[in-house]
Amino acid sequence: MTLSESPAKAPADEVVLEAVGLTKHFPVRRRLADIFTGRRAVVHAVDDVSFTLRRGRVTALVGESGSGKSTVARLLAQLYPRTGGDLRLHGQTTHVRGGRRFRQYVSRVQLIFQDPFGSLNPVHTVRYHLTRALKIHGNAGNSAQELEAALANLLTRVALTPPERYVDKFPHELSGGQRQRVAIARALGADPEALLADEPVSMLDVSIRLGILNLLRDLKERLNLAILYITHDIASARYFADETMVMYAGRMVEGGDSETVTQTPAHPYTRLLIDSAPDPDRIAGIADAGAEDRGNGEPPSLIRPPAGCRFHPRCPHAMPRCTVDLPPRLEVGQPGHWAACWLYDADTVAREGIGAVGDPSIPTPPAHQAPEEAR
Numbered sequence: 001m002t003l004s005e006s007p008a009k010a011p012a013d014e015v016v017l018e019a020v021g022l023t024k025h026f027p028v029r030r031r032l033a034d035i036f037t038g039r040r041a042v043v044h045a046v047d048d049v050s051f052t053l054r055r056g057r058v059t060a061l062v063g064e065s066g067s068g069k070s071t072v073a074r075l076l077a078q079l080y081p082r083t084g085g086d087l088r089l090h091g092q093t094t095h096v097r098g099g100r101r102f103r104q105y106v107s108r109v110q111l112i113f114q115d116p117f118g119s120l121n122p123v124h125t126v127r128y129h130l131t132r133a134l135k136i137h138g139n140a141g142n143s144a145q146e147l148e149a150a151l152a153n154l155l156t157r158v159a160l161t162p163p164e165r166y167v168d169k170f171p172h173e174l175s176g177g178q179r180q181r182v183a184i185a186r187a188l189g190a191d192p193e194a195l196l197a198d199e200p201v202s203m204l205d206v207s208i209r210l211g212i213l214n215l216l217r218d219l220k221e222r223l224n225l226a227i228l229y230i231t232h233d234i235a236s237a238r239y240f241a242d243e244t245m246v247m248y249a250g251r252m253v254e255g256g257d258s259e260t261v262t263q264t265p266a267h268p269y270t271r272l273l274i275d276s277a278p279d280p281d282r283i284a285g286i287a288d289a290g291a292e293d294r295g296n297g298e299p300p301s302l303i304r305p306p307a308g309c310r311f312h313p314r315c316p317h318a319m320p321r322c323t324v325d326l327p328p329r330l331e332v333g334q335p336g337h338w339a340a341c342w343l344y345d346a347d348t349v350a351r352e353g354i355g356a357v358g359d360p361s362i363p364t365p366p367a368h369q370a371p372e373e374a375r
């Protein structure tokens with residue numbers, strides 16, 4: 001078998017991968033007190049995360065450091081066993097740990113790492129890395145000519161042309177951007193349906209980031225790929241992703257189409273994120289409201305995460321209910337736009353009042369600002 005020359009025949013928008021209540025807790029070393037109490041402490045890295053990856057679409061997963069984004073990518077790549085929840089490939093539950101079934105899974109779902117310097121072996125050439133990927137996934141053809149054609153095809157797909165200029169280079173002879181292109185070409189050697197790109201540009205020079213994002217977008221369109229784009233840069237999600245989901249302290253707090261989430265953010269945490277990463281194109285009203293509503297402090301301990309909404313200790317709008325009840329996903333206007341926030345439950349707001357337990361050092365929204373406007 002060789003690489004498909006034309007975009008996959010699967011319909012655009014077809015669901016490839018589905019996370020349903022995905023949960024990952026990492027055990028932490030036992031302390032003396034734990035032995036007496038019989039408790040085993042865990043890091044709640046990812047709790048109850050649900051979303052779908054579709055053909056021909058980029059889904060961004062955004063959040064600050066430690067929010068659980070990389071753990072989600074590793075769960076989707078099945079590098080970690082999950083603590084709970086389900087992972088479905090084309091609707092079928094999938095649970096693989098090594099061996100042939102893992103290789104079959106990996107040929108459909110490929111992970112691209114953040115660090116193009118660490119992910120390529122410095123003693124091997126581009127030819128070696130790509131040939132290995134093609135052979136492992138049965139895409140190297142049946143002759144030396146077919147292999148050569150497949151190598152040229154991969155390099156051309158990632159715009160490393162002419163291919164003969166790059167194929168025999170070692171990683172140290174390439175720039176960071178060129179190395180990341182080789183890493184992407186290696187992932188494409190599997191002829192996958194889904195790419196999981198974990199901060200694919202964060203270690204690259206700012207001047208070449210756009211080129212890599214444009215390449216991924218081009219691949220999404222030409223190869224009809226489903227792409228998960230993990231980033232802490234919400235402005236790039238607006239530019240690059242079709243949908244954006246926001247994670248805070250291991251939980252999803254907001255989701256919807258990227259334009260809506262970035263231009264009319266609903267969750268106070270999303271507003272904080274946008275506020276700390278100014279986007280010049282953002283509409284003035286949101287920018288002003290964000291500056292006023294800014295929460296402060298640090299993300300919580302994931303060993304003993306706060307009850308209720310995990311953002312409530314930092315939230316200027318927190319109400320008593322936020323400290324005890326976990327908010328469900330609530331619709332916030334545009335179809336498909338949701339926020340896990342009690343601000344969007346009219347009964348709770350009417351009963352408790354916005355900001356009743358918020359940090360008093362942070363100004364609460366003006367009295368006229370109804371939950372509708374708090375979006």
Ligand SMILES: Nc1ncnc2c1ncn2[C@@H]1O[C@H](COP(=O)(O)OP(=O)(O)OP(=O)(O)O)[C@@H](O)[C@H]1O
Binds near residue numbers: 027043044066071
């Ligand atoms: N193998 C592990 N063992 C214990 N805790 C872990 C492990 N991997 C991650 N964690 C913890 O899980 C939480 C989520 O980490 P994760 O790396 O997924 O976050 P992230 O959003 O990707 O952050 P970053 O952008 O810094 O990579 C963190 O508190 C982290 O310390």
